[in-house]
Amino acid sequence: MIPGVNITNAAVCSALTGSDPTAYALVNNPTSATVVGSGITAPGPLTRIPALATLNQQDLSQKRTGLTGALQWRPTSRTTVSLDWVYSELEQNSTNYQVQTVGLNRNNTAANFNTITAGSSAATKRGLYATCTARAATAILDAIDCGQALNGGALVPGMGFSYNPHNLEPYDYYNNPASVGYVANATGTAMRTEFIGRPSVKLIDAKLSPSGANADYLKLGNVDLRSAADAAFFTTYFRQTSLRLDHEFNDNLSMTAIYGKSSSNNKTQGLLADFIRLDSGQGVAGNDYLVYDERGDGDMPLLNLGFDATQAGGWDFVKGYSALRHFQRYTRNDYETARVDFKYEIDNSTAVRFGLSQRKYGFATSEYRRLTGETLNPSLKEAGSNVASVSKVINWGTGLDVPTGTTTAFLAPDLQKMVDLIGFDCNCVNKYGDWRLSYLASAANRYS
Incomplete structure (x- = not known):
């Protein structure tokens, strides 16, 4: 147990014990514990562990549109007016399907x-x-x-x-x-x-890297796992217009005047839903320990979740733990310039040039998020559904040199089905909750 921490709840005591003593001592060598006037501080191990080991597949699509145009007019032999413009639009839809050891990254004591x-x-x-x-x-x-x-x-x-x-x-x-x-x-x-998360993970076996700085092999029990669909939909609009006037007042004096303006606007909508598997890895058939192994200097470590991650019965949309995320971000960049240049030719070898220019830059960004917590969501039971009805199987690693034994398929939320079921992207209050977005949820991310 942790020196100086009073625990009388038997369930917590049980959750925080159960690791193999040898493996625990190897990874949690208390090299940073110190003695102070009131007693011993909590041990501070320096061994690095993979806090969020992840298998990730990104589905990405892009669409580009571009237009350019130019007009030129010569009202007189000494005057030319030119107009140029550019318009482009980039749409990008990205969904990351990921399974990860979320419990190693959370401490909910x-x-x-x-x-x-x-x-x-x-x-x-x-x-x-x-x-x-x-x-x-x-x-x-x-x-x-x-x-x-x-x-x-x-x-x-x-x-x-x-x-x-x-x-x-x-x-x-x-x-x-x-x-x-x-x-x-x-x-x-x-x-x-x-x-509880990381403090309740059971360390069954471990090995350290040659330097002793990293845990390069871990066999773990009681690990919380997360399967998520994390999507972002980006659209960027770019517009640029310039107007140029060239005029000769006479054979000696000429002028060039330019006015230009451009703007770049990006709007992003993000959606996320995740399933959770609490306390995975009990060392039994069908629910074996999780194994992380990066020994052997391969291109990627082995990550074996210890169970069939494609089965709906292995996951849940856990009340108070699973998240539904919806956010919107807006970014705007503006640039405006005006310039007038004059040229006066005194003779064939001498000329005087002078002019004025002005530039103006603008930038603004804002973010809108839920004011209620991302885990304040209805369970699938409350919504009259189940994991099998709102999920899809992700086959991961095709064409890659994946270590033998690594999990290569897992169940993940189907975002559209989750949206259709709960309507968490509505920016409204509906029967399941308050899904309104506000920039005041993250006011520090608003600049102009």
């Missing part, structure tokens, strides 16, 4: 969960999960709806904190017997132990 009991208050237990708190809009905050807009201001009958019968708060969902997601639990904190 909590001090009050370490000492929680059956007698702890419901408010304390609720705080261990994702929560929704409604608010009205102000000058600096946008509104958040937790179900009241469509269902009234009363709690869902029988629930302690939920206002939306189609999307209960995670605490109510797991711990209220009236919920379709109820799980019996001695302390009334169902599923919270399963959400």
Whole structure:
């Protein structure tokens, strides 16, 4: 256990133990532990581990459109007017299908969960999960709806904190017997132990690189896995126009005047949905340990998930853990210039040139995201569906020199089916939740 950390919750104690002592000591050599006046600090191992080992396949499509044009007019023998313009449009649709060891990248321990009991208050237990708190809009905050807009201001009958019968708060969902997601639990904190992440991973075996700096072989149990479809749809518009006037006032004095303007605008929409497999790898048939092996200096490490990742029964859209992401980003660059040049020829060998120029640059960017947390979503049970109905199989690694034993196919969310089911891209309030986007969710990403 960790020196100085008080844990009386038996479920947490069990979750944080179980590693092979030799493997644990190898990777967690406490080289950074120090003695201070109040006791021993938590050990600080320096061994690097693959925190987010990922298999990724990108589906990419692009479409380009371009137009150019030019006009020229000579109203007199001494005057020429030229107009040039350019227009281009680039559309790019990208979807990354990925399976990864998300549990190695998350630490969801909590001090009050370490000492929680059956007698702890419901408010304390609720705080261990994702929560929704409604608010009205102000000058600096946008509104958040937790179900009241469509269902009234009363709690869902029988629930302690939920206002939306189609999307209960995670605490109510797991711990209220009236919920379709109820799980019996001695302390009334169902599923919270399963959400812990990296500290609850069991280290079964390990090897270090020759320098000892990296863990280049790991056999792991109790790892949370994530299968995601992460899409971004980009459109960039570019416009440029220039107008030029060349004029000879007489045989000695001439002028060139140019005005130009260009703009580049990019709009991006992002969508993400993920499935989760909690505590994967129990060392049994059909649910074996996860193996990561980069020994042998190959082009890529071996990543064997330890189970058939193509089966719908191996994944879930986990209430309070799985994410639905929707964002919009806008970027604009503007450039404007005006210039006038004069030339006066004194004689055949001498000329005077003078002129004026002005340039103006503009830049602006903004981002819009959900104000409610990305994990405050209905479960598939609440939505009347299941993993098999909203997923697709991704065959990964075709044509690549993939290490023998590496997982080469996995189930991933079908984004369009998730959108059709829940409507999380609507930028609205619907029966399942508040999906409105606001730049105030990430105001620091707004510049102009």
